Amino acid sequence: MSDKQNKKQEQLEQDRVDDSGKKLTTNQGVKVSEDEFSLKR
Numbered sequence: 001m002s003d004k005q006n007k008k009q010e011q012l013e014q015d016r017v018d019d020s021g022k023k024l025t026t027n028q029g030v031k032v033s034e035d036e037f038s039l040k041r
Helices: 003-013
Strands: none
Touching: none
16 A cells, blocks of 8 residues: 555544444434345345
């Protein structure tokens, strides 16, 4: 990575959050089931 890319990654790291294990919700706080955001065939 270039120095410019490294600086951008450092900026982004400040706002990254680990939400693993948490339920997916809409902006209104309504839980979304797993199948509602999966790819359909």
